[in-house]
Amino acid sequence: MKRCNALSRLRFVPGLLLLALFAAPLLHADCPDLKTSSAFLGISTVRLWDGAAPQAKGDTCEDTPYMTVFRPQYVRKTSNAVIVMPGGAYLGLASILEGREVADWFTARGFTAFVLHYRLGKNYLLPVPLLDARRAIQMVRADAATYKITPDHIAVIGFSAGGHLAALSGTQFVNGDPGSSDPVARVSSRPDLLILGYGWLGGVSPDTSHLSYCKLMDVMDRCAELQKQFTPALFVTAQTPPTFLYHTTEDQTVPVQQALGFYQALLDAHVSAEMHIFAHGGHGSGLGKGDAALDQWTVLLEAWLRGMNWLPR
Numbered sequence: 001m002k003r004c005n006a007l008s009r010l011r012f013v014p015g016l017l018l019l020a021l022f023a024a025p026l027l028h029a030d031c032p033d034l035k036t037s038s039a040f041l042g043i044s045t046v047r048l049w050d051g052a053a054p055q056a057k058g059d060t061c062e063d064t065p066y067m068t069v070f071r072p073q074y075v076r077k078t079s080n081a082v083i084v085m086p087g088g089a090y091l092g093l094a095s096i097l098e099g100r101e102v103a104d105w106f107t108a109r110g111f112t113a114f115v116l117h118y119r120l121g122k123n124y125l126l127p128v129p130l131l132d133a134r135r136a137i138q139m140v141r142a143d144a145a146t147y148k149i150t151p152d153h154i155a156v157i158g159f160s161a162g163g164h165l166a167a168l169s170g171t172q173f174v175n176g177d178p179g180s181s182d183p184v185a186r187v188s189s190r191p192d193l194l195i196l197g198y199g200w201l202g203g204v205s206p207d208t209s210h211l212s213y214c215k216l217m218d219v220m221d222r223c224a225e226l227q228k229q230f231t232p233a234l235f236v237t238a239q240t241p242p243t244f245l246y247h248t249t250e251d252q253t254v255p256v257q258q259a260l261g262f263y264q265a266l267l268d269a270h271v272s273a274e275m276h277i278f279a280h281g282g283h284g285s286g287l288g289k290g291d292a293a294l295d296q297w298t299v300l301l302e303a304w305l306r307g308m309n310w311l312p313r
Helices: 015-022 096-107 128-142 161-171 220-230 256-268 296-307
Strands: 043-047 066-070 079-085 112-117 149-159 193-197 243-248 273-278
Touching: 066 096, 066 128, 079 096, 079 128, 079 161, 096 112, 096 149, 112 128, 128 149, 128 161, 149 161, 161 193, 193 296, 243 256, 243 296, 256 273, 273 296
Parallel strands: 079 112, 079 149, 149 193, 193 243, 243 273
Antiparallel strands: 043 066, 066 112
16 A cells, blocks of 8 residues: 555644644554554554445555554453544544544553544545444444454544544444345444544534634535535434533634534433533643643543443442
């Protein structure tokens, strides 16, 4: 596979988000050998499809969705799983800040973590990233026995654009086709929990006063149609998974109102939801970046997971 020119796709990203992206290496700046693994470190990679992915436009790393798997050091008879969806304005992926660091946090608590490399950019407009997200969840569920995972304990966590994708996966899931010849396609893509960090939940919008997917992708001419199709709050139902949200009031890249709108939709649908809004902190804070206040959101997350009986009390 060829080297991906990830940096060239970032030139139009507003300053705050650009700084957040450059603070962490991009997941697909180099193409990994998907056949290698490290049993010693508990890391491996797996393609979402054996051959070319649906709607693939080539065979480079940019065209190949895959997951990097991080196994916990200790596993009970069965464990929880989490699929991590890094952000990056659908132009790149913040692999460390919103990928590896998050995976390590979960594996330290007994989860098997899967960091998703989904297709993005102008070559892969929505719904292609959603196809990858659904497939990732289905693959983890279909291979639950292999990973020693409880198949109804698969959480999804996403940040920024990854939060938008995670929310779509929880509101526009597919039930699976029992008659499919593909065992992965037979199972549901519904995640069992949603965790959203400063999600770009209203990003598909013609409003360019904040970060706009339509403007970044040069699809303003059909933005109204895309907004109706890919605004997660419009698809919340009673079947949407229980959700934990984290945001900051000072976020100038993704206004907190976007998270509030999704939270209200959850409440209206009687979905179990918990939201924490911090007064200070910009976009792209990841696990907190050492900020005395923001670091506490993962403490709140852990308490929520215990309350949901996903961690020992």
